Amino acid sequence: MVFQEDAFLGRREQKKLETRRAIRDAALDLALEDGLESLTVELIAHNAGVSPRTFFNYFASKEDALVTEAAEGATQVRALLLERPAEESPMRALHHAIITSDYYGSIPPDRDRLLARQRLTQDHPSLMAHQLGKIANAERTFAVALAERMDTDIDQDLVPELLAATAVSIIRVAMRHWVAEGDRPLYELIDMAFKRFEDMDLFSDGAVGATS
Amino acid sequence: MVFQEDAFLGRREQKKLETRRAIRDAALDLALEDGLESLTVELIAHNAGVSPRTFFNYFASKEDALVTEAAEGATQVRALLLERPAEESPMRALHHAIITSDYYGSIPPDRDRLLARQRLTQDHPSLMAHQLGKIANAERTFAVALAERMDTDIDQDLVPELLAATAVSIIRVAMRHWVAEGDRPLYELIDMAFKRFEDMDLFSDGAVGATS
DNA sequence: CGAAAAACTTGCACAGCGTGCAAGTTTTGG
DNA sequence: CCAAAACTTGCACGCTGTGCAAGTTTTTCG
Numbered sequence: 001m002v003f004q005e006d007a008f009l010g011r012r013e014q015k016k017l018e019t020r021r022a023i024r025d026a027a028l029d030l031a032l033e034d035g036l037e038s039l040t041v042e043l044i045a046h047n048a049g050v051s052p053r054t055f056f057n058y059f060a061s062k063e064d065a066l067v068t069e070a071a072e073g074a075t076q077v078r079a080l081l082l083e084r085p086a087e088e089s090p091m092r093a094l095h096h097a098i099i100t101s102d103y104y105g106s107i108p109p110d111r112d113r114l115l116a117r118q119r120l121t122q123d124h125p126s127l128m129a130h131q132l133g134k135i136a137n138a139e140r141t142f143a144v145a146l147a148e149r150m151d152t153d154i155d156q157d158l159v160p161e162l163l164a165a166t167a168v169s170i171i172r173v174a175m176r177h178w179v180a181e182g183d184r185p186l187y188e189l190i191d192m193a194f195k196r197f198e199d200m201d202l203f204s205d206g207a208v209g210a211t212s
Numbered sequence: 213m214v215f216q217e218d219a220f221l222g223r224r225e226q227k228k229l230e231t232r233r234a235i236r237d238a239a240l241d242l243a244l245e246d247g248l249e250s251l252t253v254e255l256i257a258h259n260a261g262v263s264p265r266t267f268f269n270y271f272a273s274k275e276d277a278l279v280t281e282a283a284e285g286a287t288q289v290r291a292l293l294l295e296r297p298a299e300e301s302p303m304r305a306l307h308h309a310i311i312t313s314d315y316y317g318s319i320p321p322d323r324d325r326l327l328a329r330q331r332l333t334q335d336h337p338s339l340m341a342h343q344l345g346k347i348a349n350a351e352r353t354f355a356v357a358l359a360e361r362m363d364t365d366i367d368q369d370l371v372p373e374l375l376a377a378t379a380v381s382i383i384r385v386a387m388r389h390w391v392a393e394g395d396r397p398l399y400e401l402i403d404m405a406f407k408r409f410e411d412m413d414l415f416s417d418g419a420v421g422a423t424s
Numbered sequence: 425c426g427a428a429a430a431a432c433t434t435g436c437a438c439a440g441c442g443t444g445c446a447a448g449t450t451t452t453g454g
Numbered sequence: 455c456c457a458a459a460a461c462t463t464g465c466a467c468g469c470t471g472t473g474c475a476a477g478t479t480t481t482t483c484g
Contacts, residue, residue, distance in 0.1 A: 011480070012432080012480055012481075015432090016432085040469065041471090042469085050433080050434090051435075056470090057432080060471080061470075062470090089415050089416055091415050129344060132344035133341030133344060136340060136344060158386075158408045159408060159412055161385045162405065162412060163414075166381055166414075169380075172377065173373045173374055174370075177370065196370045196371060198414070200374060202301065203301050203303050203304060205299055205300055205301045222451080222452075224460070227450095227451095252439090252441090253440080254440085262462080264463090265462075266463070268441090268442065272442080273442080428481105428482090428484100429480105429481080430479105430481070430482085431479080432477105432479070433476105433478070434475105434477080435474105435475095436474090438473095439470100439471095440471085441468105441470070442469085442470100443468095444465105444466090446464095447462105448462080449463090450462090451459085451461085452458085453456105
């Protein structure tokens with residue numbers, strides 16, 4: 001279940017992962033403590049035990065350091081997506097792949113930090129923009145995987161991209177409400193968002209939304 | 213049809229619009245000519261006939277200057293959306309509002325520049341991230357307008373946000389392919405993307421996509 | 425083991441970014 | 455025409471991001 005773990009890595013690779021994590025953690029701690037305004041690369045680097053110059057060997061900016069993790073699960077979701085049975089509808093396959101992933105699944109590695117980071121991101125447009133940039137990459141990954149799964153050409157057929165973009169949108173909406181509510185598990189919100197989406201009357205005109 | 217025009221503006225407001233446009237145009241011209249790498253605020257400001265300091269009175273960064281226009285149409289789309297008949301389905305209302313807007317409609321104000329800018333944006337992750345940030349604001353605007361239209365509470369009901377996010381996704385996919393193809397009119401790609409989306413089998417399992 | 429090669433860290437220098445501030449200029453409204 | 459309000463500009467300053475070269479650590483292989 002756990003991916004990208006330090007199983008087959010030499011001493012060097014291991015240290016790099018540790019440093020990377022140390023920087024990320026320091027950045028988040030400082031941002032949560034003193035706010036994003038007073039956060040500087042120098043401070044992060046010092047708290048992570050490296051030089052400022054080394055910080056930039058790992059991340060392109062402080063925003064990058066704060067946001068990367070959100071997009072890191074994409075490769076895993078891609079793998080899970082390719083494992084889903086072929087007869088399953090694309091949207092359900094995406095849904096299940098996401099739900100069973102480490103980051104968006106029922107037991108996220110560090111729920112509170114994830115929540116805090118997401119809250120921070122949504123409060124700061126610069127972070128949000130960076131995150132959306134990462135998410136766009138993930139979306140691309142999903143689209144390519146879906147095209148493969150559907151055996152279609154991504155340059156000719158809009159459908160894989162539409163599906164990927166839709167799934168990503170659903171997750172974004174779910175996370176926004178997860179952050180707003182706070183206490184419920186994330187996967188519950190994701191399930192709910194998928195369900196609301198599925199039940200939605202997208203195109204039928206006339207009386208909208210059966211007023212129960 | 214034309215919004216935000218210098219109709220009721222004093223001399224001061226008018227000059228501000230001119231300056232704003234001069235800066236934006238200079239930024240795009242220089243970026244297209246020499247690439248984004250060698251583009252500096254000092255250069256843009258000089259070419260626009262203002263001081264570097266004044267540049268920052270108008271835009272927060274050079275990325276901002278290059279990207280703002282893309283999101284400026286959102287307010288107009290919002291207005292058009294609220295004008296659509298109430299019995300029309302949300303998705304169709306969005307579709308029509310977008311199609312009839314200046315920026316995404318059949319006669320965009322400056323098609324070639326729009327295309328060039330979008331191409332530039334898609335080639336540079338930093339620009340893309342900034343644009344996605346702006347788009348997220350537009351999405352929010354649409355969601356609020358839809359909630360109003362549907363007479364529902366945006367904090368309780370996920371549907372307005374899901375609809376807005378979906379519509380925005382469709383447009384993003386359409387624009388990506390518009391940029392790739394180049395010659396076709398944008399509204400055609402948007403129509404096509406909406407159509408493909410509507411026809412898509414999102415959730416039905418089994419044999420996917422009726423192999424005509 | 426031990427020495428050369430490869431990879432990583434760090435300090436330095438430097439150009440560019442973004443902003444507060446205060447002084448100067450232009451526009452506005454009475 | 456004049457005072458207030460709004461806009462522009464130069465200046466100063468700290469932060470960002472990157473190329474480069476010198477030093478250190480890890481790996482590789484004889």
